[in-house]
Amino acid sequence: xSRHSPDFHPALRALHWLMAAAVLAMLFIGVGMVSTxxxxxxxxxxxxxxxxxxxxxxVLLRLPLRIMTGAPALxxxxxxxxxxxxxxxHILLYLAMAxxxxxxWAMLSAGGYPVLLTKSMALPAILPxxxxxxxxxxxxxxxxxxxxxALILAHLSAALMHGLIRRDGVLRSMTVGHRRAGVxxxxxxxxx
Amino acid sequence: MPLKKRASSGAFALIGAIVxxxxxxxxxxxxxxxxxxxxxxxxxxxxxYNGGGSKPGYRRAHAKGLCxxxxxxxxxxxxxxxxxSIFKSGRYPVIGRFSVAGGNPLASDGRNVFHSMALVLKSPxxxxxxxxxxxxxxxxxxDIASFIALQRASKPDPATGKPDPAAMKPFLAAHPExxxxxxxxxxxxxxxxxxxxxxxxxxxxxxxxDRDVTRFVRWQFEPEASGPGLDKKHLELxxxxxxxxxxxxxxxxxxxxxxxxLVVANPADVTDKATVAWTGPHRTIDAxxxxxxxxxxxxxxxCRDVNFDPTILPPGIALSDDPLLAARSKAYSSSFTxxxxxxxxxxxxxxxxxxxxxx
Numbered sequence: 001x002s003r004h005s006p007d008f009h010p011a012l013r014a015l016h017w018l019m020a021a022a023v024l025a026m027l028f029i030g031v032g033m034v035s036t037x038x039x040x041x042x043x044x045x046x047x048x049x050x051x052x053x054x055x056x057x058x059v060l061l062r063l064p065l066r067i068m069t070g071a072p073a074l075x076x077x078x079x080x081x082x083x084x085x086x087x088x089x090h091i092l093l094y095l096a097m098a099x100x101x102x103x104x105w106a107m108l109s110a111g112g113y114p115v116l117l118t119k120s121m122a123l124p125a126i127l128p129x130x131x132x133x134x135x136x137x138x139x140x141x142x143x144x145x146x147x148x149x150a151l152i153l154a155h156l157s158a159a160l161m162h163g164l165i166r167r168d169g170v171l172r173s174m175t176v177g178h179r180r181a182g183v184x185x186x187x188x189x190x191x192x
Numbered sequence: 193m194p195l196k197k198r199a200s201s202g203a204f205a206l207i208g209a210i211v212x213x214x215x216x217x218x219x220x221x222x223x224x225x226x227x228x229x230x231x232x233x234x235x236x237x238x239x240x241y242n243g244g245g246s247k248p249g250y251r252r253a254h255a256k257g258l259c260x261x262x263x264x265x266x267x268x269x270x271x272x273x274x275x276x277s278i279f280k281s282g283r284y285p286v287i288g289r290f291s292v293a294g295g296n297p298l299a300s301d302g303r304n305v306f307h308s309m310a311l312v313l314k315s316p317x318x319x320x321x322x323x324x325x326x327x328x329x330x331x332x333x334x335d336i337a338s339f340i341a342l343q344r345a346s347k348p349d350p351a352t353g354k355p356d357p358a359a360m361k362p363f364l365a366a367h368p369e370x371x372x373x374x375x376x377x378x379x380x381x382x383x384x385x386x387x388x389x390x391x392x393x394x395x396x397x398x399x400x401x402d403r404d405v406t407r408f409v410r411w412q413f414e415p416e417a418s419g420p421g422l423d424k425k426h427l428e429l430x431x432x433x434x435x436x437x438x439x440x441x442x443x444x445x446x447x448x449x450x451x452x453x454l455v456v457a458n459p460a461d462v463t464d465k466a467t468v469a470w471t472g473p474h475r476t477i478d479a480x481x482x483x484x485x486x487x488x489x490x491x492x493x494x495c496r497d498v499n500f501d502p503t504i505l506p507p508g509i510a511l512s513d514d515p516l517l518a519a520r521s522k523a524y525s526s527s528f529t530x531x532x533x534x535x536x537x538x539x540x541x542x543x544x545x546x547x548x549x550x551x
Contacts, residue, residue: 028221035223037230037336037519042503112498114320120507122318131497135533149218153211164203
């Protein structure tokens with residue numbers, strides 16, 4: 001669904017940047033904790049699970065908002081292939097954001113681990129104990145994380161291309177927004 | 193929209209630099225670049241090396257085991273030290289596993305006499321406590337780098353079954369802390385049964401009870417049953433599954449019981465090194481009784497697919513400053529993930545049962 005305003009809804013922009021920080025932190029925490037037998041392992045693990053569930057809750061808030069408020073149209077002169085890549089990459093980003101916490105939760109369930117958010121708060125298991133399933137999900141958690149990071153790099157590069165090279169207002173639509181021309185609050189045009 | 197060529201090449205460089213910076217930081221976080229870290233895989237590889245190769249489908253340490261079920265009856269006294277629900281008066285179901293150390297699931301009990309007991313204690317409110325204990329109050333090494341070095345140095349020579357002195361000597365010279373453990377083992381009676389061994393927490397933990405007072409605690413399960421120790425001079429004469437079959441036969445007749453003794457640290461006690469014993473008088477609380485009334489092969493029981501990670505703790509018990517705990521957690525996890533992907537294989541006890549049935 002496209003949107004009349006040239007910018008994403010302000011709430012969606014806030015969620016985007018909050019989640020950008022959370023997801024990047026999560027990916028760094030994840031690869032960091034599995035790399036070490038040092039005390040950082042337990043410290044990072046204690047952060048990893050509640051942050052993962054926080055991301056899941058945020059994406060469950062964000063996805064309906066995104067569907068309801070839509071996205072501003074991409075510039076007319078953008079090649080069709082790039083428009084399609086933009087749409088596809090956004091779908092994949094949403095899938096990864098929602099998928100990673102679910103894979104993690106399912107993986108711990110299949111491994112028979114308690115899914116501890118805090119010392120005293122645990123989530124129920126969403127799968128029965130099954131070691132083969134655990135092994136598969138554990139592998140998937142790593143593979144999807146690495147693909148997710150690659151996707152974020154591509155997304156960031158594309159956003160910066162729009163902002164620094166094409167200067168077509170696409171980056172602005174997710175940051176500060178477009179200045180409104182004139183005094184009429186109904187007027188909603190881009191000024192780029 | 194005309195592109196300004198000079199500006200855009202600067203912009204391209206900036207975007208490239210940002211991507212390279214992020215990839216570099218990610219690689220550093222993952223340990224792909226930068227200082228060498230000891231990973232869980234380093235530990236499992238050292239254990240496999242010590243055991244003469246990997247045994248797919250089994251735990252990388254304590255591979256030979258027997259499942260059991262029973263109950264823990266708390267008398268309420270433990271609540272003086274910890275808020276954990278498991279210490280409140282009541283009876284709680286228990287699953288667990290007896291094992292001997294080493295990576296060989298079919299090892300002979302005479303060659304491998306290091307007893308261990310692992311437990312999962314759950315209270316009805318969903319709290320869970322996993323314990324992995326040994327029959328020695330102290331551990332040979334205090335950190336994971338030394339543990340890996342120990343595995344490499346103490347690889348048994350297939351001919352003698354003993355470590356190569358040429359490898360052990362420099363290791364012991366570099367690790368004087370191992371002497372306490374060696375001295376203990378030289379003196380200690382080797383329990384003649386899983387049921388007559390005392391099982392120790394190995395590491396210290398932090399217990400937090402009412403008024404939020406936190407104390408360092410080590411614990412031990414002390415057996416009610418007693419019996420003669422193994423004859424250390426003739427261990428090689430023991431049948432392959434002697435300890436396991438003894439426990440199966442014993443449990444068919446009578447349940448085995450242990451008292452959970454919580455030992456509170458004195459101010460001078462070392463809490464971050466499992467190599468150092470706590471000596472002298474200590475405040476000790478008997479928190480309740482563990483009763484084991486049934487044993488099962490790993491094929492039939494509930495213990496095989498459990499990672500007895502000693503860092504899975506209820507509220508009221510937390511990790512101490514002992515760095516071995518994080519290392520145990522990560523190494524157990526790496527072992528668990530490896531065997532999960534390899535699929536389970538028959539246990540020694542399971543093999544015995546299959547042979548018996550075929551007769």
